[in-house]
Amino acid sequence: MSTAASTESRELTPVSAESLAALLVAGKRPPRPGSLSTSLTFGWRAVLKIKHVPEQLFDVTAFPIMNLLMFTYLFGGALAGSPGDYIQYVLPGILVMSVVMITMYTGVSVNTDIEKGVFDRFRSLPIWRPSAMVGYLLGDALRYTIASVVMLTVGLILGYRPGGGPGGVIAGIALLLVFSFALSWIWTMFGLLLRTEKSVMSVSMMVIFPLTFLSNVFVDPKTMPGWLQVFVNNSPITHLATGVRGLMAGEWPAHDIAWSLGWAALFLLVFGPVTMRLYNRK
């Protein structure tokens, strides 16, 4: 991991004992920060990383736009008569699919990050233990928001007209963000559990592809075989897509909202503690 010591040749100024002594004496300990404060600080760290490597936003901008264009024009004519009609149905679905797919990058970044020495420091700090993980997910929530805004903008240009207006759209995105935040704990778990970045990626794919495609994101499940309908109608992604679709259309699909939040709570309660257990043992 040693990068070229580009500045090695230049001599460092010696550290003066006096200035150091003054600093050490001045260093009074402030009270310990709360869990919200430390989580937000870790969120800030995630944002700084985006700032230093803005290319990593490629997956939350180009990838969703590609999905949207591809599926709208590929299936639009066949499934709904025209791309313009289809986009009214499919945009919320693709939004859900794209953001849910993006969540798996969380696992990859946890996996590569956790091996670095800085985590030793974080874990030896007297702070609320989950805050480092929560911070990741807060940073990721920002990425999900960017993806959502990008897709909606492109969707509006292509002719998507949400019946729920700005309020409905914001409510839909909020539901999606809450769900994705909770779902991400599965990936943080895999990120800590698996040894390599590649294995994290492939396991995530194995889970995410069937989960997102076997749903009502693209088509109404009515034409599917009975056994598949049972699976699709009970998939968390179907509930979420229906919920988001309804909210954006100006409806209040209470049943699906409740199911989506229920799944979110389940993910958080199961995979949150497992993640933290792994984190503490790492």
Added chain:
Amino acid sequence: MSASAQTSGPAIETAGLVKTFGVTRALDGVDLVVPAGTVYGLLGPNGAGKTTAVRILATLLRPDGGEAHVFGHDVVHAADEVRGRVSLTGQYASVDEDLTGTENLILLGRLLGHHRKAARDRAAQLLDAFGLAEAAGKQVKHYSGGMRRRIDIAASILNTPDLLFLDEPTTGLDPRSRNQVWDIVRAVVAQGTTVLLTTQYLDEADKLASRIAVIDKGRVIAEGTKGELKASVGAGSVHLRLREARQRPDAERVLRTALLAEVQREPDPLALTARLVARSATAADQAARALGELTRAGITVDNFSLGQPSLDEVFLALTGHATGHRDGTGRDPGGPGTGPGTKEGEVPA
């Protein structure tokens, strides 16, 4: 726990500390007592268990057996209390390489409870004091080895800790950077912080530590003040190179009688090494006398040098085996990036 435990008593106290990774016993019953306010050296080769010990004491690993207390707090059951009083500078830079120097220090400042402005001010002061003001806005991954160590130590003293762990702080540094790190350590200790220093270098432990524990294969094999340790090992060694190989047997005999020391033939047919025994005369005096005797015996010496006991010699004396020729487990298990059961690896001298 109790208030008295925080003000008096040793900084670190361990009893029968055990940690295993698979079949490797990284720590095999370690007993240590580190007095507060001093630099305590933990000396040993790679894979001896130094890093594992530090990681347990810094609450990053749970011991499999035994107990460890830091300022009277149990590292397992009162981990949070311990974390509030210690800081860790690991073998690998314990700062975020993707962030700049300033960002790193602000991040840690905020995590330690400083308000935004206070964290920013403290970061600027530290960078200034550590001679990193110019590099403050650069990502740490572009820092040189010496600069990394500095930002690392700066991060560790953001809140002046009561106990600072320095895990091989100078490994891989050039001599000048090493000296500068030593100066920083001295300044930190002068302010009352206890330092637990792990090192592979005897001279580093010698220059900084007041007490030293020598650790090998997860056990403490010697412990004491520098003087005690050196007396047990010998005072150093004399290396010489003769002009003519045929004079070597004579030279060997002269040295043996003059120094009453063990003399070894080196692979080089011209070279000899005599391990000095600690006694009232200093190593330099002994060596000078030996040189005089050789001249009197008509033996021409081309090259002559006086060496401190090396870590290898300490090990040879203490364990009967050299550091490089044992079944090692490669790097210290427990360091980031190394899993347990690392293959047998090279142990650099």
